[in-house]
Amino acid sequence: MEHAPAQRNSRYPWLIPVAVLCLLPLCFLGYGSDNDTYGVLQFGAQTWRMHVLATSRNPGYWTYEAVVYALSSLGGSLLSNLGSLAVSCVALWRFLRIAQRLRVGHPVLMAACFVVTPVVVIAATSTMDYMWSLLCLVLAAEGLFDDRPVQAALLGGLAISFRGANAVLVAGGYAAAIGYEIYRRRGLSAGAVKTAISGIAAAVLGCSVYVLSYRLAHNTLAFMAPMTGPASLWTWKGYLGRFLYKGMYAIGPLAMVVSAYAAAVYPWRQRREPDSEHAKLMAISAGFFLSNVALFLKFPIEVSYLIPGIFFFLLLAGATIFQERRWLGFALFAAIGSLNLVTPVFAQPNIPGLATSARLHIALNAGTLSADVKTRRMFLGCEDAICWIARDQMGHH
Numbered sequence: 001m002e003h004a005p006a007q008r009n010s011r012y013p014w015l016i017p018v019a020v021l022c023l024l025p026l027c028f029l030g031y032g033s034d035n036d037t038y039g040v041l042q043f044g045a046q047t048w049r050m051h052v053l054a055t056s057r058n059p060g061y062w063t064y065e066a067v068v069y070a071l072s073s074l075g076g077s078l079l080s081n082l083g084s085l086a087v088s089c090v091a092l093w094r095f096l097r098i099a100q101r102l103r104v105g106h107p108v109l110m111a112a113c114f115v116v117t118p119v120v121v122i123a124a125t126s127t128m129d130y131m132w133s134l135l136c137l138v139l140a141a142e143g144l145f146d147d148r149p150v151q152a153a154l155l156g157g158l159a160i161s162f163r164g165a166n167a168v169l170v171a172g173g174y175a176a177a178i179g180y181e182i183y184r185r186r187g188l189s190a191g192a193v194k195t196a197i198s199g200i201a202a203a204v205l206g207c208s209v210y211v212l213s214y215r216l217a218h219n220t221l222a223f224m225a226p227m228t229g230p231a232s233l234w235t236w237k238g239y240l241g242r243f244l245y246k247g248m249y250a251i252g253p254l255a256m257v258v259s260a261y262a263a264a265v266y267p268w269r270q271r272r273e274p275d276s277e278h279a280k281l282m283a284i285s286a287g288f289f290l291s292n293v294a295l296f297l298k299f300p301i302e303v304s305y306l307i308p309g310i311f312f313f314l315l316l317a318g319a320t321i322f323q324e325r326r327w328l329g330f331a332l333f334a335a336i337g338s339l340n341l342v343t344p345v346f347a348q349p350n351i352p353g354l355a356t357s358a359r360l361h362i363a364l365n366a367g368t369l370s371a372d373v374k375t376r377r378m379f380l381g382c383e384d385a386i387c388w389i390a391r392d393q394m395g396h397h
Contacts, residue, residue, distance in 0.1 A: 015096070015108055016089050019115045023088075023125050026373070027081035031072075032126030033375035035388050040127065042384035044069040053216055056385075059164040059223050060213035064129040072127070072383075080127040088124035088131045094138050095311065101145070102281055104318035109329040114314050116337040117251060118368035119304045126376075130307050133162035137169055137288065137308050140202070144177040144284050147191065149198035153205065156198075160206025165295055167206060169308055172291020173284055174199035180283040184276060226299065232356055241358065242300035245347060247293075249368070250306040251313075253344055254335035262321040262328045271320070282319065285312045340369035 031037050039056030044065030046054040055061055071080040092111060099107035114120060123130040136159035143152030156170040174195060181192040213223035228234065248256060274282065292309035299305065322329050343365045349355030366374070378395050382388050 015111060015115075016092055019092060020085065020089060023085060023115075023121065026121070026125035027078060027085055029125075029373065029376040030380040030382065031077045031080065032122070032128060033372050033379060034126065034128060035385065035392070037127045038379075038382060038385040038388040040065050040068050040129075041072060042386070045384075049073075053212065055213065055216065058213070058225055058227050060210055060216070061129065061163075062209050062212050063158070063161040064132060064163075067132065068127055077127065081125055084126060084128065084131050085124055087135045088120070091131060091135045091138055091311070094135075094142065095315065098138075098142070098145075098281070098285075098315055099318060101277075102285070102315055102319040103278065104315065105323040106318065106326055106329045109326070109333060110314045110318035110322065113251075113329070113333050113336050114311060116333065116340065117310055118336075118340050118372075119250070119307055120310065121340065121369055122372050123304055123307060128304070129162050130304050133159050133166055134308050134311060136162060137166060137173075138311065140170060141173055141284055141288055141312075144173055144195070145281050147195075149194055149201075152195075153198045153201040156202030157205025157208075160202065161209040164210065165299070165305070167203065168295045169288055169291045170202055170206070171199070172287040172294070174202070174287075175291075176284045176287025177280075179287075180280050184280075228299065228301065229354065233354060235356075238356065239297070239300065243297050245358075246300050246303050247296060247306065249303050249339070249343075250310055251332075251336050252339040253346075254338065255332055258328065258331045258335050259317065259321065262317070262325070262332075265325075266321040266323075282316065285316055288312045289316060339367060341367040343367050343371075 031041065036056060040061060043054040043056045046052050047062075048066060048069045055065065067083070068080055071083050075082075092115065095111050095114060096107055099110060104110055120131075122128075136155050140152050140155035140159055143149070143155060152174075156174075159166040159170060178192050178195050178199075181189055181195060185191070210223070214221070217223040251259075289309050289312040292306060292312070296305050296309070318329075322332065345361065345363050345365050347358040348361035349358045365371075375395075379388060379391050382391060
């Protein structure tokens with residue numbers, strides 16, 4: 001089904017090259033600032049160069065460690081980071097194609113909002129697995145959109161092999177696809193059964209790589225234990241506080257305000273009834289988004305965990321609350337982009353990184369990207385976790 005206005009607006013070949021030109025310089029700043037990056041480098045080399053089975057952390061990051069070992073062996077941090085940038089560009093291209101199908105009013109503007117999101121900028125220019133797994137999730141979603149069960153199973157399984165937690169998102173997308181099919185057919189149908197079988201295949205394919213983790217854990221399920229730190233951090237207040245406060249910085253507090261205003265003024269009652277294809281795409285996108293939010297509620301640790309949710313939120317919001325008023329889209333773009341340069345904070349933890357409580361504290365800190373660039377410079381030249389720990393300790397003295 002074609003929708004000429006959305007199709008016309010989505011043809012902006014300059015967006016991806018401009019994004020590459022803006023992000024490319026960051027790829028020259030070493031592997032990145034995240035300690036997990038250096039664990040991936042160290043244990044990937046141990047597995048593939050020294051042939052001693054090892055992984056950086058639970059539940060096992062075997063697929064990404066193999067990818068990073070291959071890229072870094074051929075071209076060091078630059079090639080590894082360019083790999084992240086390349087898959088990010090493909091994800092951006094798919095964003096525009098999905099936006100066309102969802103009849104997003106201003107697809108390029110919504111795509112630009114995704115590009116300038118701080119956690120996306122950092123993940124797209126560092127040696128991190130987030131954008132690799134995002135692309136797999138997006139391609140799996142498109143398989144569900146188009147009733148291509150083999151594509152959905154293969155890419156969903158690959159997403160799970162990159163990040164075990166992606167199983168929750170894949171399950172959310174499949175549940176939405178099956179639920180919509182049952183709702184549309186008013187009962188169980190062959191299409192719903194076919195999708196369910198595809199989901200089982202995705203789970204089997206994705207989980208097969210974790211046989212290595214099972215063997216490494218002496219044939220136990222110890223590898224499934226989450227690495228979340230001391231239990232004292234995870235009271236119900238700790239969960240809720242981290243979920244709300246950290247989740248706010250997925251797109252930033254100003255962007256949250258803009259989105260809330262857009263939702264308040266959107267004419268929900270006048271919205272025309274969607275056709276079956278549009279409704280299906282919206283339902284599956286919502287399934288991926290809501291499952292990511294649910295996962296973050298369970299593990300509110302890194303804001304980067306919400307990158308898939310940001311992707312699908314911007315698509316859903318672009319098809320609804322940001323559908324008509326272009327100025328609201330520009331306001332959202334400015335609000336998200338400003339978070340790279342300056343970060344408004346509203347709380348101060350009692351122990352940074354290990355907080356059990358916090359007090360009200362309003363201030364303006366360095367932006368997320370600005371702070372990350374400063375930290376990345378500190379780790380230039382590091383290629384393993386030992387170097388990262390040593391530099392990190394030097395930086396705190």
